[in-house]
Amino acid sequence: MDLHEKFELLKKNLSALDSLCIAFSGGVDSTFLLKAAHDVLGDKVLAVTARSFSYPEREFKEAVEFTKKHGILHEVILSEELDVEGFSDNPANRCYLCKNELFEKIDKIAKEKGIAYIAEGSNIDDLGDYRPGLTAVSEHKVLSPLREAQLTKEEIRSLSKELDLPTWNKPAFACLSSRFPYGQKITKEKLEMVDKAEQFLLDHGFRQVRVRHHGDIARIEISQAEMEKFLNLELMKEVGGYFKTLGFPYTALDLKGYRTGSMNETL
Secondary structure, eight states: OOHHHHHHHHHHHHHTOSOEEEEOOSSHHHHHHHHHHHHHHGGGEEEEEEEOTTSOHHHHHHHHHHHHHHTOEEEEEEOOGGGSTTGGGOOTTHHHHHHHHHHHHHHHHHHHHTOOEEEOOOOGGGGGSOOTHHHHHHHTTOBOHHHHTTOOHHHHHHHHHHTTOTTTTOOOOOOGGGGSOTTSOOOHHHHHHHHHHHHHHHHTTOOSEEEEEETTEEEEEEOGGGHHHHOOHHHHHHHHHHHHHHTOSEEEEOTTOOOTTGGGGGO
């Protein structure tokens, strides 16, 4: 199938649903899915966004602005992963624990409102990495319409651009809990350190950013395209100085640059 055949298949599959709750983070995939579903189903679609310490305020604000602009029904819930048993210990199945709790809460909302289905925004490329959260998707019988239509990340970006969505070229994002090596304790304070560190780099014009928390060391991942920009003595001194005030005595730049799932490399 070509790009637009996949898009037509997506819309056809969505049109067969009576009503739908969509787990909406405001990222590239869930924004595209929400827009497509709303175009097809209108007010039979409810976006549900979970707030937590792992979810930066900037991402939440963008999600709220999008639903307001497009007149999409939106509900915000609290889903504090740190309260989930075992989550803060950061096991290899951490993402499963988070998604399991999230879908339990969305399922409750769906039942209360008489909404027939729940969907999430994973795409076909997500099958190529370690994604324990997809086990929770399967267990809770959550639909994955983008995967069902065989849409890749780049195809979703292309269609998002055609639809004039602000997320078409938005950098990839994963929750802040993904910044810690498996087995390292996750705390509210550490999440705040990472959030502030990444925001500092974003405020300096970097687009694709990860700050990995390795105890005393902050390991920065930026895209290869932005690497040269970072290699500025004054900027590096400023970054190192600010990171030290956050609680990182040492700051390092990962020479491989940003890549999806780098924490899975040690599994």
